[in-house]
Amino acid sequence: MTISAPTVERSTRASLAGSVVGLAVLAAIIAAPWWAERASQRLLIEFLYTLALAQMWNLLAGYGGLLSVGQQGFVGLGGYCLVVLGLQMGLNPFLIVPLAGVVTAIVAVPTGALLFRLRGAYFAVSTWVVAEVLRLLVANTASVGGGSGTSITQTVRGIPAWWRESTTLWIALALGAGATLAVYFLLRSRHGLALTAVRDSEAAAESLGVSVDRVKWYVYLASAAGCGMAGALIFITKLRIAPEAAFSLDWTATMFFIVIIGGIGTIEGPIVGALIYFVLRELLSDYGSGYMIVLGGVAVVFMLWIPRGVWGLISSRLDLHFFPVQRRVRNLDDKEMRS
Amino acid sequence: MTEWIDTLVQGVLLGGLYSLFATGLALSFGVMRMINIAHGDFAILAAFAAIAIVEPLGLNPFVVLLVIVPLMGLFGYLLQRGVLNRTLGKDILPPLLVTFGFSIIIQNLLLVTFSADTRSLNVGELGTASIALGGDLAVGVLPLIIMGVAVAVLAGLQWLFSATPLGRAFRAASDDAEAAQLMGIDNRHIYGLAMGIAMAIVAIAGVFLAIRANITPADGPARLLYAFEAVIIGGLGSLWGTLAGGMILGVAQSVGLKADPGWGILAGHLAFLAVLAVRPNGLFARTRDR
Numbered sequence A: 001m002t003i004s005a006p007t008v009e010r011s012t013r014a015s016l017a018g019s020v021v022g023l024a025v026l027a028a029i030i031a032a033p034w035w036a037e038r039a040s041q042r043l044l045i046e047f048l049y050t051l052a053l054a055q056m057w058n059l060l061a062g063y064g065g066l067l068s069v070g071q072q073g074f075v076g077l078g079g080y081c082l083v084v085l086g087l088q089m090g091l092n093p094f095l096i097v098p099l100a101g102v103v104t105a106i107v108a109v110p111t112g113a114l115l116f117r118l119r120g121a122y123f124a125v126s127t128w129v130v131a132e133v134l135r136l137l138v139a140n141t142a143s144v145g146g147g148s149g150t151s152i153t154q155t156v157r158g159i160p161a162w163w164r165e166s167t168t169l170w171i172a173l174a175l176g177a178g179a180t181l182a183v184y185f186l187l188r189s190r191h192g193l194a195l196t197a198v199r200d201s202e203a204a205a206e207s208l209g210v211s212v213d214r215v216k217w218y219v220y221l222a223s224a225a226g227c228g229m230a231g232a233l234i235f236i237t238k239l240r241i242a243p244e245a246a247f248s249l250d251w252t253a254t255m256f257f258i259v260i261i262g263g264i265g266t267i268e269g270p271i272v273g274a275l276i277y278f279v280l281r282e283l284l285s286d287y288g289s290g291y292m293i294v295l296g297g298v299a300v301v302f303m304l305w306i307p308r309g310v311w312g313l314i315s316s317r318l319d320l321h322f323f324p325v326q327r328r329v330r331n332l333d334d335k336e337m338r339s
Numbered sequence B: 001m002t003e004w005i006d007t008l009v010q011g012v013l014l015g016g017l018y019s020l021f022a023t024g025l026a027l028s029f030g031v032m033r034m035i036n037i038a039h040g041d042f043a044i045l046a047a048f049a050a051i052a053i054v055e056p057l058g059l060n061p062f063v064v065l066l067v068i069v070p071l072m073g074l075f076g077y078l079l080q081r082g083v084l085n086r087t088l089g090k091d092i093l094p095p096l097l098v099t100f101g102f103s104i105i106i107q108n109l110l111l112v113t114f115s116a117d118t119r120s121l122n123v124g125e126l127g128t129a130s131i132a133l134g135g136d137l138a139v140g141v142l143p144l145i146i147m148g149v150a151v152a153v154l155a156g157l158q159w160l161f162s163a164t165p166l167g168r169a170f171r172a173a174s175d176d177a178e179a180a181q182l183m184g185i186d187n188r189h190i191y192g193l194a195m196g197i198a199m200a201i202v203a204i205a206g207v208f209l210a211i212r213a214n215i216t217p218a219d220g221p222a223r224l225l226y227a228f229e230a231v232i233i234g235g236l237g238s239l240w241g242t243l244a245g246g247m248i249l250g251v252a253q254s255v256g257l258k259a260d261p262g263w264g265i266l267a268g269h270l271a272f273l274a275v276l277a278v279r280p281n282g283l284f285a286r287t288r289d290r
Helices: A013-030 A038-063 A072-088 A093-115 A120-139 A161-188 A190-200 A202-207 A212-238 A249-262 A268-287 A289-305 A309-318 B002-032 B039-057 B061-087 B093-114 B141-163 B165-175 B177-182 B187-212 B217-234 B239-259 B264-278
Strands: A007-009 A328-330 B130-132 B138-140
Touching: A013 A161, A038 A161, A038 A190, A038 A212, A038 A249, A038 A268, A072 A093, A072 A120, A072 A212, A072 A249, A093 A120, A093 A161, A093 A212, A093 B264, A120 B093, A120 B217, A120 B264, A161 A190, A161 A212, A190 A202, A190 A212, A202 A212, A249 A268, A249 A289, A249 A309, A249 B093, A268 A289, A268 A309, A289 B061, A289 B093, B002 B039, B002 B138, B002 B141, B002 B165, B002 B187, B002 B217, B002 B239, B039 B061, B039 B093, B039 B187, B039 B217, B061 B093, B061 B187, B093 B217, B130 B141, B138 B141, B141 B165, B141 B187, B141 B239, B165 B177, B165 B187, B177 B187, B217 B239, B217 B264, B239 B264
Parallel strands: none
Antiparallel strands: A007 A328, B130 B138
């Protein structure tokens, strides 16, 4: 008779199967410029950057416990990097995407220093004020187009259309898949343990030696950078930018919706939520305001009755984890362990 | 010089309106420890409801307050008992997101019903009447009335909180919800009443806003932010602090607006951030819960 020692299991059968499927999907998307139509490529781009935004908000709120209503500030700022770095300084727009991440992270340092003076819901509303300040500052700056905005077509001039669209798709993939994997590997690391500990109980985490402030800072800056990069990419696809659109609360509302519907605090949740969001949008987008009312209503219903979201329901029923971040102990029922 | 004094006076009086918006928010902060993201949208909803009643019937906007205020109060009570009480707990996410959902729903319902056009409530000559103060200075009668109402509301709440059994129950539920429940206080009912009062005050604020200025269905979020800023500037837990906070915000906006038409609202936000940097607990804070 063999006695196996208890082991800590960190992967699941689903995660192994999932990584095979995931790699296949990644390969298919990378090859999309050769097989997909333009319209479906566009939809794919939109899906991927929306997924990136949702993962960033999930990281902040679902894991970091930092509720932000102001991520649109960083999306808009990233978009406006195209105006300053692209239109005015002549940099390649695709190079601006990572630079936008750096710029937004730098801007997030002073705003974070102010916002971390408040907690919980007060922090949340204050992030919104900061986003409004950024919007108004941009709208009052005539050199970046002021309140009416500006065209940024000039930045992509000279890039052949095929290359422009394909590169946009690949960068969108890098952001969408990158955000997902970054959150995944972050959570599997010891920083992930610290993060979850802080979310569940700040006081307990602190007493165990977790630097709560440092963890919150990391998450806040990472999320700002992610939203900034996504913002730059979004406005490469739109080619026109104005403060109202760039700093629109709709960006954060979309992140909310996707994460809540999909399942907050899970990595699969934003993927599932983004799929549902895009299906709903395709079905209902003709209804304008009615569509928004349905989205708001669905979010309220989920928050009240299904707070763990669609993925929360699925994973608890089927014990299915494509992105296992928890450590599970097996073989605990050995006699040796009992004694 | 007179121009700047005039700007200052206008700003201070604007603070009366802001204080009305802030009081309702402060009440739900204080008693339920929740932030109603749809706070501003409920004010705009009340204002549009008033417009829908006043315009076809040709009523005086002040008379319509007698209908709108109790209606919104009742609505607030039912909303708290029916929905919002379910969201309260250790986690701050549910109340925030549910009211955020309400905000989106209300804005779009108003958009469908009333279109995106700007609307307002007309009070005739009263809207432009003013009292001369000597020199070139004059103050509008309407802003003075609003300031008077704001002070009266605050005084009423002060009395309610300090001298009535209901106020004692509010304070008890706020200090320690569980202990209050053990003492026989029905928190669900108390929270309902607090939200009812908050919504009644919000209705007053919304109707006065529509009398003073043009409104659109999308105006709610900005009103929430001003109210929030007034509460934080004044200091949490301080009733009269919301009036001071509203005045500081009003003055900052008026001065900013005078310096450059694009800077009014921005100056208000910057004043808020400055207070946050210097005195994160607000100017007259009485509680430290945040």
